[in-house]
Amino acid sequence: MVVLAGYLGSGKTTLLNHLLRNDDGRRIGVLVNDFGSINVDAMNVAGQVDATVSLENGCLCCAVDVDGVDRMLEKLAHPGAALDAIVIEASGIAEPTQLVRLVLSSQNPGIEFGGLVEVVDAAEFDDTRARHPELDDHVRLADLVVVNKIDRVAEAERERVIGEVRELAEGAVLATERGRIAPGILFDDPAIRDSGGARQLSFADLDDHDDDHSHHMHAVYESMEFTTDRPLNPSAFLDFLKERSRGVYRIKGPVDFGASGEDRCFQFHAVGVFAAFTRIRWKGPRSTRLVLIGTDLDPASLRARLESCVDPTPDVVDRMGVLNLARHLDDDGSSAQEPWDVEAG
Ligand SMILES: Nc1nc2c(ncn2[C@@H]2O[C@H](COP(=O)(O)OP(=O)(O)OP(=O)(O)O)[C@@H](O)[C@H]2O)c(=O)[nH]1
Numbered sequence: 419m420v421v422l423a424g425y426l427g428s429g430k431t432t433l434l435n436h437l438l439r440n441d442d443g444r445r446i447g448v449l450v451n452d453f454g455s456i457n458v459d460a461m462n463v464a465g466q467v468d469a470t471v472s473l474e475n476g477c478l479c480c481a482v483d484v485d486g487v488d489r490m491l492e493k494l495a496h497p498g499a500a501l502d503a504i505v506i507e508a509s510g511i512a513e514p515t516q517l518v519r520l521v522l523s524s525q526n527p528g529i530e531f532g533g534l535v536e537v538v539d540a541a542e543f544d545d546t547r548a549r550h551p552e553l554d555d556h557v558r559l560a561d562l563v564v565v566n567k568i569d570r571v572a573e574a575e576r577e578r579v580i581g582e583v584r585e586l587a588e589g590a591v592l593a594t595e596r597g598r599i600a601p602g603i604l605f606d607d608p609a610i611r612d613s614g615g616a617r618q619l620s621f622a623d624l625d626d627h628d629d630d631h632s633h634h635m636h637a638v639y640e641s642m643e644f645t646t647d648r649p650l651n652p653s654a655f656l657d658f659l660k661e662r663s664r665g666v667y668r669i670k671g672p673v674d675f676g677a678s679g680e681d682r683c684f685q686f687h688a689v690g691v692f693a694a695f696t697r698i699r700w701k702g703p704r705s706t707r708l709v710l711i712g713t714d715l716d717p718a719s720l721r722a723r724l725e726s727c728v729d730p731t732p733d734v735v736d737r738m739g740v741l742n743l744a745r746h747l748d749d750d751g752s753s754a755q756e757p758w759d760v761e762a763g
Contacts, residue, residue, distance in 0.1 A: 424566075428567075654726065
């Protein structure tokens with residue numbers, strides 16, 4: 419069982435989807451833990467995976483004890499599921515050491531800890547580290563650190579960030595775009611071990627980490643949801659994004675722009691000041707279901723602002739809005755995300 423951790427928006431789901439698409443015939447089970455009551459990440463991996471369990475609204479690292487994890491994993495670890503590997507995708511503010519501790523404590527004979535993977539956003543590394551010094555520990559303890567989004571930083575900057583991560587990390591370090599790592603690195607333990615002298619964590623490694631949950635990142639983070647069945651107006655929504663308070667670090671979920679969105683589902687992601695959409699077909703009923711994660715959120719005013727984005731004329735195409743939206747489209751999943759003209763704040 420591999421624990422996939424990394425700060426909000428670093429690219430965990432992207433990496434997981436890459437693994438699932440390139441599984442080389444392995445059967446992979448997934449446990450997804452979203453922070454927020456709409457399970458956006460689970461929606462994004464569903465359909466590609468052999469078996470999923472999802473836990474929403476709460477950080478797995480504190481929400482459940484070892485019995486709870488064993489109950490959740492029963493479905494995945496059951497011999498009948500015939501899985502070759504299980505990946506736990508932690509929420510972006512989970513405490514990875516706590517998750518590893520849970521896995522190591524599992525009473526289920528089918529569960530064996532297969533390593534901690536920490537995904538780091540190369541473009542946000544300095545800022546995240548400054549806000550959350552505990553990130554250094556996560557990088558240090560990981561068996562594999564994936565320095566992701568290298569397409570978003572200039573070459574010199576990339577070398578510097580990779581160099582700093584290498585200084586901290588005791589495990590292997592890989593630089594990637596879109597989490598494209600060779601699945602064998604994760605699932606065939608010797609490959610991880612041979613690639614950089616990484617070792618599997620033990621309780622002894624984890625013992626230095628205090629158990630006081632008030633020090634965990636999620637102690638200061640909150641999430642809120644905004645859902646509506648009425649389409650949003652693109653211009654109004656883009657304005658909302660530009661003006662959003664700095665406390666809102668992560669926004670994700672499907673958005674319905676009605677006729678302006680050609681009746682398609684806009685899978686939306688904002689990470690810090692960056693934002694991108696992917697256009698997909700609606701799989702279920704059309705509705706906007708956003709999760710907002712950050713610190714010092716003011717849910718009432720955020721909700722009122724989002725409510726004001728509801729389009730009074732959803733059948734009329736907002737041409738200017740559509741043009742502006744297009745700048746943030748990420749349809750093939752390979753183009754870089756553009757920063758907003760105006761930084762959030
Ligand atoms: N430019 C660029 N964007 C990326 C890369 N990897 C992921 N993204 C984008 O970053 C955004 C967040 O990616 P996710 O995979 O959802 O991140 P996450 O870590 O699962 O997010 P949380 O679960 O909310 O913590 C999405 O818009 C991705 O398409 C990359 O290498 N380059």
